Amino acid sequence: xxxxxxxxxxxxxxxxxxxxxxxxxxxxxxxxxxxxxxxxxxxxxxxxxxxxxxxxxxxxxxxxxxxxxxxxxxxxxxxxxxxxxxxxxxxxxxxxxxxxxxxxxxxxxxxxxxxxxxxxxxxxxxxxxxxxxxxxxxxxxxxxxxxxxxxxxxxxxx
Amino acid sequence: xxxxxxxxxxxxxxxxxxxxxxxxxxxxxxxxxxxxxxxxxxxxxxxxxxxxxxxxxxxxxxxxxxxxxxxxxxxxxxxxxxxxxxxxxxxxxxxxxxxxxxxxxxxxxxxxxxxxxxxxxxxxxxxxxxxxxxxxxxxxxxxxxxxxxxxxxxxxxxxxxxxxxxxxxxxxxxxxxxxxxxxxxxxxxxxxxxxxxxxxxxxxxxxxxxxxxxxxxxxxxxxxxxxxxxxxxxxxxxxxxxxxxxxxxxxxxxxxxxxxxxxxxxxxxxxxxxxxxxxxxxxxxxxxxxxxxxxxxxxxxxxxxxxxxxxxxxxxxxxxxxxxxxxxxxxxxxxxxxxxxxxxxxxxxxxxxxxxxxxxxxxxxxxxxxxxxxxxxxxxxxxxxxxxxxxxxxxxxxxxxxxxxxxxxxxxxxxxx
Numbered sequence: 024x025x026x027x028x029x030x031x032x033x034x035x036x037x038x039x040x041x042x043x044x045x046x047x048x049x050x051x052x053x054x055x056x057x058x059x060x061x062x063x064x065x066x067x068x069x070x071x072x073x074x075x076x077x078x079x080x081x082x083x084x085x086x087x088x089x090x091x092x093x094x095x096x097x098x099x100x101x102x103x104x105x106x107x108x109x110x111x112x113x114x115x116x117x118x119x120x121x122x123x124x125x126x127x128x129x130x131x132x133x134x135x136x137x138x139x140x141x142x143x144x145x146x147x148x149x150x151x152x153x154x155x156x157x158x159x160x161x162x163x164x165x166x167x168x169x170x171x172x173x174x175x176x177x178x179x180x181x
Numbered sequence: 182x183x184x185x186x187x188x189x190x191x192x193x194x195x196x197x198x199x200x201x202x203x204x205x206x207x208x209x210x211x212x213x214x215x216x217x218x219x220x221x222x223x224x225x226x227x228x229x230x231x232x233x234x235x236x237x238x239x240x241x242x243x244x245x246x247x248x249x250x251x252x253x254x255x256x257x258x259x260x261x262x263x264x265x266x267x268x269x270x271x272x273x274x275x276x277x278x279x280x281x282x283x284x285x286x287x288x289x290x291x292x293x294x295x296x297x298x299x300x301x302x303x304x305x306x307x308x309x310x311x312x313x314x315x316x317x318x319x320x321x322x323x324x325x326x327x328x329x330x331x332x333x334x335x336x337x338x339x340x341x342x343x344x345x346x347x348x349x350x351x352x353x354x355x356x357x358x359x360x361x362x363x364x365x366x367x368x369x370x371x372x373x374x375x376x377x378x379x380x381x382x383x384x385x386x387x388x389x390x391x392x393x394x395x396x397x398x399x400x401x402x403x404x405x406x407x408x409x410x411x412x413x414x415x416x417x418x419x420x421x422x423x424x425x426x427x428x429x430x431x432x433x434x435x436x437x438x439x440x441x442x443x444x445x446x447x448x449x450x451x452x453x454x455x456x457x458x459x460x461x462x463x464x465x466x467x468x469x470x471x472x473x474x475x476x477x478x479x480x481x482x483x484x485x486x487x488x489x490x491x492x493x494x495x496x497x498x499x500x501x502x503x504x505x506x507x508x509x510x511x512x513x514x515x516x517x518x519x520x521x522x523x524x525x526x527x528x529x530x531x532x533x534x535x536x537x538x539x540x541x542x543x544x545x546x547x548x549x550x551x552x553x554x555x556x557x558x559x560x561x562x563x564x565x566x567x568x569x570x571x572x573x574x575x576x577x578x579x580x581x582x583x584x585x586x587x588x589x590x591x592x593x594x595x596x597x598x
Contacts (some may be wrong), residue, residue, distance in 0.1 A: 043342075064538065064569055065376065069279075070551065074377070075375055075376065075525075075529055076373060076375035076376025076529055076532055077529075078536045078539075079533060080528070081530075081533070081539050083461055086460070086464065086533070088460045089460050089461055092459075092460075093405060093540050096404070097404035098404070098405070098540065099402060099404070099547070100544070100547055101547055119263045126320045135416045152458060166558075171377060171378050173378065173380055173381065173537040173538075174383075175380070175381065175546050176377075176537055176538065176543040177385055177543070178538070179486070
């Protein structure tokens with residue numbers, strides 16, 4: 024039963040996370056993470072080879088907030104939004120106050136005057152911290168994209 | 182040499198104003214694109230292939246491109262580097278199917294023709310036929326049917342290839358002034374690759390390569406640079422353009438506590454926003470590890486190599502055409518084997534500034550596409566490239582388009598345009 028509850032908790036968090044990004048509530052995005060979180064976006068090939076760099080590489084929540092303010096106030100890109108389609112979290116493994124899980128995803132990109140297009144597929148490699156009775160925060164999220172090729176630019180986080 | 186009897190772009194003429202006007206057909210003309218493959222990429226140019234670190238051991242290989250031509254670079258048993266066209270001499274299939282690997286020979290999967298590490302054809306399956314029947318005619322000269330081989334040269338751990346026997350030696354081709362700025366970074370130690378990413382750009386390759394050389398746009402388009410003093414045209418810095426125009430270096434230095442001039446504010450330029458502050462400033466606290474105060478250096482070698490430094494982050498970019506309106510940018514993020522854990526972390530953090538999701542460089546991924554779409558029906562119109570006059574020379578200001586004009590000077594010479 025414990026496992027099922029954790030599964031459900033991870034699934035619900037993933038759903039809320041994706042909804043926040045897809046609804047352009049990016050200011051809510053850093054709040055899904057612990058303050059000392061790690062978040063990076065890399066590719067399957069880099070991940071398998073053990074190469075450390077990411078196209079995004081943040082080792083605290085402040086850097087996530089800066090990504091958002093960068094997008095809001097500094098960066099220039101053509102207006103677009105995402106639609107996350109999430110699969111079921113797999114291999115949910117509790118370890119003390121930690122839970123590890125992997126959740127495959129597809130992200131479609133909707134740019135003005137263009138049809139929806141498949142932008143990235145990949146898998147979230149996550150470690151959550153149990154912070155309350157029903158509450159999880161992401162302590163570590165490595166977004167492993169299936170391809171190393173990114174079209175035009177990646178502005179909005181995955 | 183260029184076949185000057187055949188025009189590079191039939192029916193097109195360059196504007197009379199010379200290098201201060203760029204006709205838009207150069208970004209859209211299919212015939213010109215095919216000529217570029219012959220005259221630039223297979224002509225008298227050196228093309229970046231990979232890092233020497235990628236080819237450390239015997240049999241290590243990388244499959245990459247020179248222009249749109251697939252090539253393999255490999256370290257052979259004699260310890261030397263070789264490169265050859267990734268195209269089987271038999272039916273033209275790719276010989277190497279992985280991006281990188283280690284092997285003792287190459288065998289085409291289609292009919293099992295095999296090649297040694299120098300790219301020489303060694304084996305033809307069933308060459309003698311079966312039971313005395315079939316097979317290749319006697320006297321078939323295998324080595325003479327090898328794929329085309331490139332000249333290979335290295336400098337500072339970078340591997341370049343050329344299809345031309347007439348191209349000058351690599352270091353002469355790059356030129357001492359630009360080469361010195363390559364040594365400045367790569368002389369630091371043994372390269373350690375931190376990651377590789379590819380960015381697909383919706384525009385002609387020349388729009389991206391011009392962007393790299395365009396020291397004028399950097400602090401105007403990229404708000405991140407300006408606001409956080411990574412790069413302002415009013416900072417101390419300069420521009421080096423090679424004699425032939427093709428290679429360049431743009432650099433600047435942050436002077437701590439430098440008082441901001443009012444140049445940006447006076448002109449109402451969007452990219453200055455003094456209210457913008459960061460939650461985490463640690464990733465912008467670079468160290469002057471080279472010891473010359475230069476915090477930003479962008480360097481290019483014609484026609485497709487870029488070496489970038491933003492503070493303590495280092496990248497190599499390989500610019501590859503993929504059709505008239507598509508380009509691939511291959512990013513290699515690197516540090517050095519000698520790096521301390523703290524230095525490594527600083528590099529990984531500062532790499533947020535560059536790449537396909539770079540806080541600084543993401544704009545460069547879309548702006549070429551804005552031009553490509555903007556010029557859709559403007560083949561007979563032209564761009565104005567007149568900042569700093571019409572010179573292609575080095576200067577102590579970056580408020581100039583000298584290195585963009587330098588690019589066109591080299592391009593026109595190679596293309597016979």
